[in-house]
Amino acid sequence: MSDANFDREWQLGDLLDPAQLARVGGALTTLLGGDCAIADGNGNARFGRIAPGARHRAVALELEPVAVVHSASADDRQLAAAGELLHGILRTQVRYHMASALHLEAVAEDFESLKRKHAHLQASEARYRQLAAELDARVKAQVAQLEERQQMLYEAEKLASVGQLAAGMAHEINNPLGFVRSNLSSFQRYLTQFSSLRERLTKDLPAWQALDLDFLIEDGRELLHESDQGLERIARIVGDLKAFSNVDRASEAFTDINECIRQAAAVIEAQLPPGIGLQLDLLPMPSMVCLPGHLKQALFNILRNAVQAVSDSGKPGTIKVSSQATADTLSIRIQDTGVGMRADQLEHAFEPFYTTRGVGRGAGLGLSTARSIVLAHSGTISLSSRPDAGTTVTIDFPAPP
Amino acid sequence: MPELDDKRLSFKLVYYGPAQSGKTTNLLRLHDLLAPELKGEVMTMETQDDRTLFFDLLPLGFRAPSGLLIKCRLFTVPGQVAHDGTRKAVLSRADGVAFIADNQRDQETNNAESFRSLTENCARVGIDFERLPLLVQFNKCDLPSAVPEAEILGRWGNTPWPVHFASALHGRGVRETFATLLSLLYHRQNAACGLAEQHGLSEAAFVAGLLGQP
């Protein structure tokens, strides 16, 4: 048992230090008539020397003696009184020592439990802090998700309203386009008929020449031809607009995408300017349920952009179309060696009516329409491009189950 | 843990319980009722409004046939909730515990709270509660508001701890409680301390030696 425990059995040496013992012993020596020795519980003298033949008196605090008073000069009554006195002193001392030792132990215990509480608090504080951080992160993630959804919603709405506008416009333009076209072709016939007058006018040719009608007829033909080309372009734009606005109509079919690619490529190939090559590198793909008309439209738009990009570069170039299926993806890549796009152009490439070309040289609906179509097929479309190096469009569809 | 040297064996028994349940009264009555070979005074430490601030101590002892001095030091703990540190310090190194409950209905919560603190504090000061000699005394049975014995037994009958009913103020059940605690202590310590083998002490002799019966 440790010396610090309050409940140890206190010995004389614990209760009175040598100085205290000397004072008590000195006083008792006087009271006992000149001779006094004080021994501890084991019989060892702690004060004075035990005289031969001295009487003694034991002093107990609990059960066993903690001190024995010895005196040769005192009688029994005196000795009993001295024992009583020492007992009183030791009792006071033991109470004091036990109380203070217990106090120390209790304080240590209290300190221990405070430390435990503190550790507990720290643990729960850490828990709360972690929780707060997690909450914060969750809130941020949700805000980001909300913002993204809102952006998507905004874009979808923009697209829808642009689509409606486009559908309306296409309808409105198609009517006048029809009669202007038919008028122009009538006018072409009229001009031909008019030019046949020249053969009959052998006599008055000078008047014909004075009016420079040869030039007028020639230039008129040219003008009509250009107008016809212009109308052709308008008709194409209107067609694009219609496809753009019709993305979620038409009927589904179980189709081989490679077939769609071949058909779209065939249309493009027919219009390829000299110096531009088209190369297909198609690996077998599983068929998937899709809107083949729309898909072809999307591929056509992308191919047309590619052709345009190569022509714009002023150099000969190639367009490579490849396809490939993995366990979970059907991929199509359309790679051109054209002018390419800068980062700021790339950023807007999918926006309706955005075009990198001069005004009037493209409606800017091609990529936007293509993207709407791909998204409607649960696919993704991405662009990578470097100015003067070319552009690669990648389309991925989830593999059919 | 008992203190053993070649001359003496010292046990520490603790009277534990809520404030004012009668722990000090138990000790005072034991001092009057017991007559072992050696009996010290009750040392009551610093009381404040009659409440035990530190502890009370009653030392008892007798000599075994082998000549070994068997000592038993009985302590009480302060019951007040505020003195938990002191309670733990007093409980430290206990060889047995008498839990003194105040058997008045309105004290049931205090009793339960104090019993819970006993289990907790045992763990804190390194006492194996499962093997601790422990009994429960329901005190103040003389009061009209006392819970009937049958009801108590219905609730405590299935626990591993012996139950005693007492009216410490009138000295009833005090000695019996202590005798039971001594039996539990003997069973727990006999083998380890060689009470029967080395010191010729049967259970009856051990209990009788400390109670002071022939």
Ligand SMILES: Nc1nc2c(ncn2[C@@H]2O[C@H](COP(=O)(O)OP(=O)(O)O)[C@@H](O)[C@H]2O)c(=O)[nH]1
């Ligand atoms: N009626 C009655 N009162 C008791 C009994 N035992 C103790 N008391 C009283 O209860 C109060 C507290 O007793 P005490 O022994 O100081 O309780 P402790 O705080 O557990 O030490 C005192 O006023 C006692 O007189 C009993 O058996 N019956």
Ligand SMILES: [Mg+2]
């Ligand atoms: Mg008390």
